Structure formats: C-alpha cells, structure tokens
Amino acid sequence: NLPFEPLFFRVHGKSIYTSSMLDVGKWPVFALLPPEELRLIRQACVFGSAANEAIYFTVNDEVFALGTNCSGCLGLGDTQSTIEPRRIDILCGKKIVSLSYGTGPHVVIATADGEVYAWGHNGYSQLGNGTTNHGLTPALVSTNLISKRVTEVACGSHHTIALTTEGEVYAWGYNNSGQVGSGSTANQPTPRRVSSCLQNKVVVNIACGQLCSMAVLDNGEVACGYAHTLALTDEGFVYSWGANSYGQLGTGNKSNQAVPTLINMDKERIVEVAACHTSHTSAAKTQSGQVLMWGQCRGQAVAYPHLTHFTSTDDVFACFATPAVTWHLLSVDGDDYLTVAQSLKREFDSTEISDLKFLVDGKCIHVHKALLKIRCEHFRALLNETDEETIEIHQFSYLVYRAFLEYLYTDTINLPPEDAIGLLDLATYYRESRLKRLCQETIKRGITEENAITLLSAAVKYEARDLEEFCFKFCVNHLTAVTQTQAFADMDHDLLKNFISKASRHGAFKS
Numbered sequence: 001n002l003p004f005e006p007l008f009f010r011v012h013g014k015s016i017y018t019s020s021m022l023d024v025g026k027w028p029v030f031a032l033l034p035p036e037e038l039r040l041i042r043q044a045c046v047f048g049s050a051a052n053e054a055i056y057f058t059v060n061d062e063v064f065a066l067g068t069n070c071s072g073c074l075g076l077g078d079t080q081s082t083i084e085p086r087r088i089d090i091l092c093g094k095k096i097v098s099l100s101y102g103t104g105p106h107v108v109i110a111t112a113d114g115e116v117y118a119w120g121h122n123g124y125s126q127l128g129n130g131t132t133n134h135g136l137t138p139a140l141v142s143t144n145l146i147s148k149r150v151t152e153v154a155c156g157s158h159h160t161i162a163l164t165t166e167g168e169v170y171a172w173g174y175n176n177s178g179q180v181g182s183g184s185t186a187n188q189p190t191p192r193r194v195s196s197c198l199q200n201k202v203v204v205n206i207a208c209g210q211l212c213s214m215a216v217l218d219n220g221e222v223a224c225g226y227a228h229t230l231a232l233t234d235e236g237f238v239y240s241w242g243a244n245s246y247g248q249l250g251t252g253n254k255s256n257q258a259v260p261t262l263i264n265m266d267k268e269r270i271v272e273v274a275a276c277h278t279s280h281t282s283a284a285k286t287q288s289g290q291v292l293m294w295g296q297c298r299g300q301a302v303a304y305p306h307l308t309h310f311t312s313t314d315d316v317f318a319c320f321a322t323p324a325v326t327w328h329l330l331s332v333d334g335d336d337y338l339t340v341a342q343s344l345k346r347e348f349d350s351t352e353i354s355d356l357k358f359l360v361d362g363k364c365i366h367v368h369k370a371l372l373k374i375r376c377e378h379f380r381a382l383l384n385e386t387d388e389e390t391i392e393i394h395q396f397s398y399l400v401y402r403a404f405l406e407y408l409y410t411d412t413i414n415l416p417p418e419d420a421i422g423l424l425d426l427a428t429y430y431r432e433s434r435l436k437r438l439c440q441e442t443i444k445r446g447i448t449e450e451n452a453i454t455l456l457s458a459a460v461k462y463e464a465r466d467l468e469e470f471c472f473k474f475c476v477n478h479l480t481a482v483t484q485t486q487a488f489a490d491m492d493h494d495l496l497k498n499f500i501s502k503a504s505r506h507g508a509f510k511s
Helices: 314-322 341-347 371-374 377-384 398-410 419-428 433-444 452-461 465-477 493-505
Strands: 016-019 043-048 054-058 063-067 084-088 096-101 107-110 114-119 135-142 150-155 160-166 169-173 189-191 207-208 213-216 221-224 226-234 238-242 259-260 270-275 283-287 293-297 298-305 327-334 357-360 364-369 390-393
Touching: 043 096, 043 189, 096 238, 114 314, 135 213, 150 207, 150 298, 160 207, 160 213, 207 221, 213 221, 221 270, 226 270, 226 283, 270 314, 283 314, 293 314, 327 419, 341 398, 357 398, 357 493, 364 371, 371 377, 371 398, 398 419, 419 433, 433 452, 452 465, 452 493, 465 493
Parallel strands: 016 327, 096 150, 357 390
Antiparallel strands: 043 054, 043 327, 054 063, 063 084, 096 107, 107 114, 114 135, 150 160, 160 169, 169 189, 207 213, 221 226, 226 238, 238 259, 270 283, 283 293, 293 298, 357 364
16 A cells, blocks of 8 residues: 555646647657648657657647657558658547557557557567557557547556556556566456456556556556656655666665655645656656656766756656657647637737726726626626626635636636635636536645645535545545644534544544
8 A cells, every 4th residue: 555645637637738838849850840740730759769759640630650660660551760751541530538658669549439559569469459460550459448438548668558437457468577467477468457456446547667557546646667656646745666776766865665755845746747667767847837857867867856947847858868758648739820719818808809897806807798798607697787897896806706707718727726715616606517626626736734624614615525525535544634733623513523424434533
C-alpha cells in the first residue's frame, strides 16, 4: 500500500495535454516542415531511440508520419525512412484520445470510438495480434477487446496495457518481469485481462516503465520513467521510488529507493508530474505554473528538483531529455487564426462592442446581451424584461461574479480553488449544473488537511454530492490531522454527528 491517497487531475487530460504556448519546432524532427504545415498540427508525438520518428494529426483529421521508420513504426506499409511527411491513410478521420510507444519501437493508439490500433516492432507480441511479425501498418487489436471501449493505452519497452471504460486493464507482450500481470513470466501474445490483483477493482489510470506496469485504483496520477516512478498525491505532494542513478527520484542523492519517498518541493503544490520510460528525466508543474526538472538532464545528473523558465513539462523533455521524445501525446493550439471560442474569450469584458455592464463592488464588467441570453436561462429571462444598460449585483462578490460571466464566454473557470466555493454558491443559485460540476473539480484540487472540513461543509450546504463524497474520503484518509484542525472543532453539530456516523461505517475508527 502507498503511504498516501493518489489523485489524478483529469483537467490535465489523461494522455492529452493542451497548451497554446507549445511549439513543436522545439523537436528537431519537425524542423523541415513549412510554417503552413506546422499550423495545421493539432496533436503530435515524437519517439524513437534518437527522437527521430514522429506522428502528427492535423486540424483536418489527417495523420502523417516522418522519420527513420525503424521496424515499420511509422505505419506507412514499409520500412523506408522519410524526411518528408507521408500520410497514414487508415488512421485519417479517426479521433485519437491516447497514444503510447515502446522502445522497439511499437506504437499503440486508442480512438474516440474505443478502438485500439497497433503497429511497429512485434518481436515479443506487443502488438497483440498473436504473432511476432512486425506490423507495417496500423491494425485493429481485437482479441478480447472487440466488445470493449478503450480510453487509454500505455507501453513499456516491449509490452502494452489498455484501460477500458469499465475500469478493466488488459495487457499483452513481453513478460520477463511479470509486467503483463498474468501470474507467470511467459510472453502474452494477445490482450488478456489483468484479474488477479485487480479483481472487482476499478482502475482510473495506467502507466508503464520499461519492465513494469502501474494502475491507480482511486483518484490518482502515476508517471513511470525508465526504471523509476512518480506519484502525485491529493495534497499536491510528489513521491518517487525505483532506480536513482541519475538523481531522477529528486531526493538529493543517487541511492535507489524500494519504497515511495517524499520529494521536497519547498512547499509548492504540484499539479502535474511527468516521466517517460525511454529516459531518466523527471519533471513537475506547480499550481502557480512553475516547471521543475531533475534526473538526467542533457547528460548531467540533477539530484534535486531544479526550477526552470519553462511553461510546460513538455519543454523539459524537448530540451533536456535523452532521447528528446515527447512524454505523452501533445495537443497543439495554432495561433494563426482565432476560433469562435478564442474570439469570444477575447471580447469578454471589452468595452469596444459590449452593450451591457454589471456593477459589482463598485467595479464594472462589460458583456454582450445576446451571448448571455444564449448561454444562460437566468439571463434570457432577465434581459427579456429589462432594457437597462447597467445592472447592479449585491449578493455576490466581484471576483465570483466576474468568474461566472467569464465562464459563459470561455466554458472554463479562472478562479483559485479556495475562491471557488463562492462560485459554487452562485452556480447553485442560478441552477447552472455544468458550472457546479466544474466548481467541484476546481475545489478538489485545492483540498488540504486544514480546509477539508470547510469544503465538506460547503459541499453539504450546496448539495454537491460528488464533492461531498470526495471531501469525506479525504477526511477519512487524513483523519488524525483533520480532527486536529480548528475547522473540525467549529464543525456544525449535525454535520459532525453525520460525519462520525458515516466514518464509523467506513471503518475509520477500527484499531
């Protein structure tokens, strides 16, 4: 058992991370692509023993590959290298939700329809087709998966695992260290459900090292390196274990660790961890947006987390990892034009063409009546009954109301977790169910032992059931520390009675 409750922040997108600042030009394999081609790229992956292979997906849902094409890993139907992009016809038109690769290399993807395709090196049956013949074109992995919807795939050196919508894990390929989880060390030629240790359990996230596999059973994030693992906890702490010859555990030395060890992050809350089974590099991103790196960084052994000027963990791997591969599937936003969403975001609180302003705490927020009517039933009714150009708001703060109006323009919440309770109150008042869910997710990311009871109380008050259950589990998992806080001492009597009763039913007070 791990000495913490892992947490997987799905705002970071499982296997896809979106960043408008990302520039694929940082990877040399893209250097010869003309600007007009680069602007069409929406997803990309760089892989291979020298980061000399790449696959990318365009805004038109076309798929292209380029590079040395070792073992036919580009999926082009041959083993010819190509310095210019060639189209992978069989994948065009498919939406990709997850991509991973091995060191052979072999490549595995999961589509939005839940299908799995694999190609490339197959010396250990890592393509899951029952043979050891290399796959020159993407082929559907069907054995035992034909009736399943796969949401995520992960590859080790020569093995593959897949996660289904039901929380099941299937594994196949090289198994010399038991990484397939079949109970033996015989290679697994086709997908087989991992049942022994995961029976009747729901998996929410998977990851692979070179010769190991990881599965998170409750909310949690795990990132595997070549022979080391990083785990991000529900309080933003990072634990590491495994090989440490390059300082990749971030413990300040090069001693291997057989058990999870807390990494000192100078009290910074971590929201993302990154590692890749092809390298000994580690990276993390803080809640304030800072990016740290450690481990093998361009041949140097960095034993402590080192603060960088980067804005993304992807930059660490592009500039300092060996090889300089991508640690997950990138999603790239072009900046050559504005989408509808980008245009709306730009016009929020702009005085240029707004026709309505809200006055909150003496401050103005400029908006557009038509958009508010389209986006919110409350405003549709309100603005059909009034021609006022200024509306005063008294029941909510400026910070909360501005975040609400901005949400109507952007579909996102631009508010720190500790301030999201006020927005949850507003979402409940205006019956904005989606906003209410987003508030709950934002609040989850800010939970600590000090504020857990306060957040639990808010969840109960606003009937946020999912958040209530999350806060309750957090309190039970950190029961000793939580019961020593002032918030617990000031807890409402009825809420306290219900909490103790429920915690007792969950075995919190058993010796």
